[in-house]
Amino acid sequence: MTAWEDLVSAALLGTQRRRPDPAGLPAALRPLVAEAPEEALLTAAAVLANYRRAGRAPARPDSRMPVAERDGRPLVPPAALRRLPRVPAELLGEWLQAVHAKDMRVPPERLPALAEAARTRPALRAPLAAVAGPAGSWLGERNPEWSFLVAAREEQAWEYGGPLQRREWLRRTLTADPVAARAALASAWPREPAGDRADFLAVLGEHLDPADEPFLEAALDDRAGQVRETAAELLARLPGSRLAGRMRERAARFVRHDGERWAVTLPDPVDADLLRDTGGVRHPAELLRRIIGATPLDHWARYGTPEQAIARPVIGSDPGTLRAGWVLAAGRQRDALWGAALLTAADPAAIDGTVIQMVRLLPARLHGPAVAVLAAKLSPQTMASAVALLPAPWTAELGTAVLDWLTAHPGNRGLGGAARAAGRTVPLSCLRHPIAMAALPVGAAPWWRELAATLTFRREMHEELS
Amino acid sequence: MRWSVDQVLAVAPDPPSIAAGRTQAAATRWTGLGASDAAVWGACGGSGKNPYLTCVQLAEPAFRCSCPSRKFPCKHALGLLLLWTEGAVPAGEEPEWVRGWLAERALRGRRGAERPEAPRDPEAAARRAEQRAERVAAGAAELREWLVDRVRGGLAGVDVEELYGVAARMVDAQAPGLAGGLRRAAGLIGRGRDWPGRLLTELALLHVLAEASTRLPTLPADLAATVRSRLGFPTDTADVLASGERVADEWLVAAVTDEVTERLTTRRTWLRGQATRRPALVLAFAPPGQPLPRTFPAGHTVRGELAFYPGAAPLRALVADVSEPVRSGRPAGDSVLAALHSFPEALAVDPWLERWPVVLADVAPVADGEGWALVDPEGAALPLAERVDPWPLLAVSAGAPVTVAGEWNAAGLRPLTCWDGDRVVRL
Numbered sequence: 084m085t086a087w088e089d090l091v092s093a094a095l096l097g098t099q100r101r102r103p104d105p106a107g108l109p110a111a112l113r114p115l116v117a118e119a120p121e122e123a124l125l126t127a128a129a130v131l132a133n134y135r136r137a138g139r140a141p142a143r144p145d146s147r148m149p150v151a152e153r154d155g156r157p158l159v160p161p162a163a164l165r166r167l168p169r170v171p172a173e174l175l176g177e178w179l180q181a182v183h184a185k186d187m188r189v190p191p192e193r194l195p196a197l198a199e200a201a202r203t204r205p206a207l208r209a210p211l212a213a214v215a216g217p218a219g220s221w222l223g224e225r226n227p228e229w230s231f232l233v234a235a236r237e238e239q240a241w242e243y244g245g246p247l248q249r250r251e252w253l254r255r256t257l258t259a260d261p262v263a264a265r266a267a268l269a270s271a272w273p274r275e276p277a278g279d280r281a282d283f284l285a286v287l288g289e290h291l292d293p294a295d296e297p298f299l300e301a302a303l304d305d306r307a308g309q310v311r312e313t314a315a316e317l318l319a320r321l322p323g324s325r326l327a328g329r330m331r332e333r334a335a336r337f338v339r340h341d342g343e344r345w346a347v348t349l350p351d352p353v354d355a356d357l358l359r360d361t362g363g364v365r366h367p368a369e370l371l372r373r374i375i376g377a378t379p380l381d382h383w384a385r386y387g388t389p390e391q392a393i394a395r396p397v398i399g400s401d402p403g404t405l406r407a408g409w410v411l412a413a414g415r416q417r418d419a420l421w422g423a424a425l426l427t428a429a430d431p432a433a434i435d436g437t438v439i440q441m442v443r444l445l446p447a448r449l450h451g452p453a454v455a456v457l458a459a460k461l462s463p464q465t466m467a468s469a470v471a472l473l474p475a476p477w478t479a480e481l482g483t484a485v486l487d488w489l490t491a492h493p494g495n496r497g498l499g500g501a502a503r504a505a506g507r508t509v510p511l512s513c514l515r516h517p518i519a520m521a522a523l524p525v526g527a528a529p530w531w532r533e534l535a536a537t538l539t540f541r542r543e544m545h546e547e548l549s
Numbered sequence: 550m551r552w553s554v555d556q557v558l559a560v561a562p563d564p565p566s567i568a569a570g571r572t573q574a575a576a577t578r579w580t581g582l583g584a585s586d587a588a589v590w591g592a593c594g595g596s597g598k599n600p601y602l603t604c605v606q607l608a609e610p611a612f613r614c615s616c617p618s619r620k621f622p623c624k625h626a627l628g629l630l631l632l633w634t635e636g637a638v639p640a641g642e643e644p645e646w647v648r649g650w651l652a653e654r655a656l657r658g659r660r661g662a663e664r665p666e667a668p669r670d671p672e673a674a675a676r677r678a679e680q681r682a683e684r685v686a687a688g689a690a691e692l693r694e695w696l697v698d699r700v701r702g703g704l705a706g707v708d709v710e711e712l713y714g715v716a717a718r719m720v721d722a723q724a725p726g727l728a729g730g731l732r733r734a735a736g737l738i739g740r741g742r743d744w745p746g747r748l749l750t751e752l753a754l755l756h757v758l759a760e761a762s763t764r765l766p767t768l769p770a771d772l773a774a775t776v777r778s779r780l781g782f783p784t785d786t787a788d789v790l791a792s793g794e795r796v797a798d799e800w801l802v803a804a805v806t807d808e809v810t811e812r813l814t815t816r817r818t819w820l821r822g823q824a825t826r827r828p829a830l831v832l833a834f835a836p837p838g839q840p841l842p843r844t845f846p847a848g849h850t851v852r853g854e855l856a857f858y859p860g861a862a863p864l865r866a867l868v869a870d871v872s873e874p875v876r877s878g879r880p881a882g883d884s885v886l887a888a889l890h891s892f893p894e895a896l897a898v899d900p901w902l903e904r905w906p907v908v909l910a911d912v913a914p915v916a917d918g919e920g921w922a923l924v925d926p927e928g929a930a931l932p933l934a935e936r937v938d939p940w941p942l943l944a945v946s947a948g949a950p951v952t953v954a955g956e957w958n959a960a961g962l963r964p965l966t967c968w969d970g971d972r973v974v975r976l
Contacts, residue, residue: 091746097703121697128753133900136959137893141885141929142922144915151947191947192974195940218947225916225943 087135090128098124109134151221156188163547167193173507174541175200179210181548191218198222198229208232208247241267246279250286257290269298277307284313291317296324303359312362319377320415326360327379333357334378337371338405340386347399350374368404375408380418389424403433410437419444426453431460439472447478454484463492467501475508482509486516489534493527502530506537514542552607557630560610566620566627573628576637582629583641589633590647593625599739602709603629604647606654612811613650615709615735621809621837646710649717653728681723682765685780688722689759692731696756704748709735724762725781730755741935750959754901772898774859779901784858789867793856798822800829800855800871801880802845803908803954804965805975809837816841819906819954819965820855820866821880828891828906829855829866847954847966848973849874861898879968882910882952885929892957904956904963907931911950914943923953923962934961941976945969 084092086107093103098120105113112127158164159182167189170178175197182189189197194215201207208231212219215232223232235244240252256264268283275283284302287295295317302314303326318326339346349367350357358365361373383392389409397405406425413421414437422444429438434457442453458466470485477485485505492498509516519538523531561567573593576582580600582591588607592600593616601616603625612622632638643651695715699707712735719728734751737744761768761776768776778784800820808815813834820829835841845851853871857863883891888907896902909931912923917932921939924930933939942964945951955964967974 087746091749094700094749095703095705095745097705098701100703121700122693122756124700125696125753125756128749129757129900132750132753133896137896139889139959141889141931142917142924143928144917144922144924144930146915147924148913148915148948150913150949190972190974191944191969192941192976194944195938218944221947222940222944226940 087131090124090131094124094128103127148225149221152217154188154216154218156186156216159187159189160547163544164190164193166544166547170544172200172204174544175204176207176210177541178544178548179207179214181545183210183213185548187214187548188216188218189214194219194222194232198226198232201231202228205231209251212247241271246282249279250282253283253286254289257287261290261292265295265298277305277310280305280307281309281313284310284317288313288317288320291320293321293323296321296326300325308363311359315360315362315373315377316415318360319412322379322381322416326377329356329360330374330377331379331382333374334382337374341398343395345395345397345399345402345405347371347397347405349400368400371400372404372408372411375405376411376415378408378412380409380412380416380421389421390428393424393428407437410441413444414440417444419446419449423449423453427456429460431465434461434465434469436472439469440474442481443474447480450478450481451484451487454481454488458488463495464497467498470501471504473504473508477508477510479510479512482513483516485509486513486518489531490518493524493531496528496530498528499530499533502534503537506534506541509538511541511545514538514545551636552630552634554631554634557627557634560622560630561627562620562622566622566624569624570627570631573624574631574635575628576632579629579632581644582632582638583643584633584638585641585643587651588643588647589629589638590644591629591632591638593628599709601625602646602713604650605630606651611654615713617736617740621811644710646713646717649714649720653717653720681782684722685724685762685782688719688724688727689762691722692719692727692759693756696752696759699752704745704752707738707748709738712738723781726779727755727759727781729781730758758901769861771859771861775861775899775901778858778860778865779899786867789858790856790869793858793867794863795854795856795869796822796825796827796829796866797854798825798827799850799852801877801908802847802849802851802874803880803906804956805844805847806956806965807841811837813837814839814841816844817956818844819956820845820851821906821908823850823880828864829857830864830906831855831866831868845874847975848877848968850877851875862895862902864895864899864902876973878971879952880908880954882908882954884927885909885912885923885925885931886927888957889929889931902958904958906954907957907962908952908954910952912953913948913950914939914946920961923964926950931957932961934958934963937961937963941974942967945974 084107089107090103093101102120103124108127112130167178197211197215201211212232212234215222219232220234223229230245231247233245233248235248240248244252253264253268256267268287272280299314299318302310303318305311305314315326318324319330321327333350337348337350350370352358352365352367352370357370360377361370364370364373386392393406393409396402409421410425412418413425422441426438426441442450445453457469461469466488473481473485482505486509489498489502489505516538518531519535519542523535558567561570579591579593583589588604590602590604592602594600601614603614605612605622605626612626614623614625616623616625618624629638692715712731716728716731716735719725719731730751734748734755737748737751741747758776758779762780765773765776799822801823802818803821804819806817808817814837816833818831818833820831821827822829831844833842833844851871851874854869855866856869858865888909892905895905909923909925912925915922915924915930917930920933920935921943922930922932942953945967952968953964954966955962964976967976
């Protein structure tokens with residue numbers, strides 16, 4: 084025990100029970116302790132405490148840290164930096180993407196706070212990692228909670244990167260060198276965990292090619308349900324695939340054209356081949372929806388236009404099941420004609436997220452009319468929920484149509500949710516919409532001012548970074 | 550009269566504090582709850598061994614809590630008030646620690662009100678000074694007795710409440726320096742592995758200070774000035790400007806840091822003479838929420854004279870006559886050994902020194918056990934204090950050597966400024 088520890092334990096226990104040992108003290112202090120023990124202990128402690136503070140030797144660590152590569156990109160301009168603390172969480176991703184697009188970086192001392200934000204909001208991780216650069220990688224290697232900042236070197240990302248980097252690599256390489264990308268995926272495939280396999284398939288889906296069919300067919304027999312389901316989903320988007328052929332046959336068997344009606348037979352949920360092709364659900368109506376959803380839409384062409392097909396009465400099942408299958412197929416096959424017909428025919432009570440997806444299938448010039456179709460069918464409140472479901476990104480036409488629709492209801496206090504969604508989602512070209520630039524109309528609901536403020540905030544945010 | 554929930558929410562510093570406060574507003578978390586006309590109080594179980602003591606003076610309002618939160622009021626105070634609005638706090642007699650605090654606040658308020666009208670009557674001033682010296686001496690004697698008693702019985706038996714009680718009596722004795730030390734000591738109990746050692750250090754240094762207070766007339770003038778300032782005797786700034794030591798130099802503003810407590814925001818501006826190498830500390834004060842008087846920004850230099858307060862190791866200074874601040878590049882700094890060597894010299898003449906300014910050149914971060922340290926090119930390293938958030942500094946360095954200015958004491962280094970090339974970064 085050192086003299087100091089001896090003093091501390093005597094003080095803690097009390098000198099009644101324990102006296103410090105004078106022998107351990109520096110000679111100059113010994114006489115003190117021999118006499119009035121409490122005062123002496125306190126004096127000796129004061130002296131020793133300051134000996135210890137004053138005599139502190141530096142540590143001699145034997146390890147050093149690696150030094151991050153220099154980041155030559157310019158810092159974001161001061162005005163943008165002053166704005167950063169005020170950027171609301173839901174616009175932070177947009178701010179980071181704008182910084183990255185200008186090939187700038189944020190001052191490194193701001194990175195920890197941004198990394199903390201990205202830790203709880205995964206959507207910020209990729210844009211932050213790009214902006215953070217080598218300093219971010221260095222931090223990510225030191226702090227496991229920020230490992231998403233670690234940028235594996237491009238050529239090594241597939242071998243050594245984290246899931247995020249590997250997906251990025253795959254995405255990049257599928258564009259730049261699709262053959263190499265597919266070869267890398269196929270050779271790594273058997274060793275990958277199920278969750279990663281499903282994610283890689285989803286990335287492949289963004290670059291889907293008819294040549295991917297054999298690979299996807301094989302994935303229909305995967306051990307993991309998630310992988311089988313994703314594979315079935317992707318195959319359903321390949322109209323010329325064997326799966327599409329099998330589905331055509333089934334569609335013809337279960338949905339027959341009977342005079343002016345559709346006569347439907349529900350499929351048998353013990354058909355093993357059917358279950359393999361649909362990802363393994365066992366509910367008859369859901370099986371039918373998936374069959375229709377995976378059947379090429381041209382299968383129905385011989386029975387008339389999409390409008391006629393949709394309008395025809397149905398016997399043998401809920402007509403909604405058939406329609407839901409077409410919605411699924413139109414989405415997968417990016418079929419604008421079917422999309423427009425389904426949107427127009429949709430029952431106001433049945434308009435849900437999947438029907439709203441149809442808007443995106445339409446060519447940009449039809450986005451305005453599509454919003455008009457929706458607005459005519461739906462009450463402003465229901466329309467407001469539909470707007471919140473419109474899949475991003477929005478085209479300029481869609482953004483303008485939604486802002487125009489909002490402009491037509493200045494006093495409606497129930498549109499706050501739609502206005503917030505629109506404020507965040509409209510593309511840059513809409514930021515000077517009259518709703519943001521003109522004076523607040525008399526009697527405008529509070530969301531109007533908030534929307535105008537959001538659009539103005541985003542406009543200034545981008546101007547500062549340009 | 551009981552407050553409404555809205556009144557409680559109105560004193561919260563931010564929405565997260567409100568959310569955190571609601572989690573504390575459960576009677577099961579509290580013991581010793583009570584409310585009088587003047588105050589509401591209670592003890593709230595936290596993560597540590599000892600519960601936090603929380604008290605709200607209703608009139609102003611004013612808040613006190615022994616938790617380490619920098620939010621003000623903290624979630625415990627908000628939770629306590631919310632409980633009270635629900636009628637879940639019984640009426641009761643103020644316990645000693647609450648009464649002491651209220652008395653201390655009343656005294657401070659009165660002194661503040663008296664100050665402006667104090668006439669320049671040297672005889673009365675001398676009489677007051679004598680009276681004060683007597684009261685401080687009585688307080689110091691009481692503190693020494695208490696210390697001896699507690700060391701005999703064992704510091705393990707001392708609790709936060711008792712220390713606050715003694716601190717309140719030191720305020721009554723007009724020795725705020727002694728009171729402040731006791732409150733710091735209260736904050737150490739049960740915190741961290743080596744709290745008994747840190748508690749003994751704090752109390753032993755207070756003991757020396759109390760003892761020194763009885764010997765003021767026999768101490769050398771400089772040391773007496775140091776002791777007086779540590780006890781909390783005020784020094785007239787006009788006297789410092791008129792007769793304090795004047796030092797002219799080009800002063801680097803090495804670091805600026807604000808400390809917010811319930812009654813006061815204190816800004817410490819650390820300066821460093823480029824030619825004299827003299828460190829200087831300029832303090833500025835403001836009530837919470839009020840702007841501080843104009844101070845110099847870190848990373849700038851000013852040319853001119855500072856006037857130092859008297860003392861054995863004069864550190865605190867007033868700005869006497871200086872030019873406008875000019876942006877400066879990365880300053881020259883010291884090695885770790887040189888910075889460490891400057892500290893004991895100051896400590897030898899002012900053993901109560903709490904923090905010492907350092908400017909370290911070319912130090913790189915290195916992992917140091919559970920924490921972090923900064924290592925210089927010669928391989929000598931200083932640990933960062935445990936309470937420091939190391940990440941902004943680590944991010945700026947990214948492994949490369951940087952120049953860092955900060956405060957050093959036994960708990961470690963607290964970096965306040967670093968330079969990213971020539972760009973100054975306030976940490």
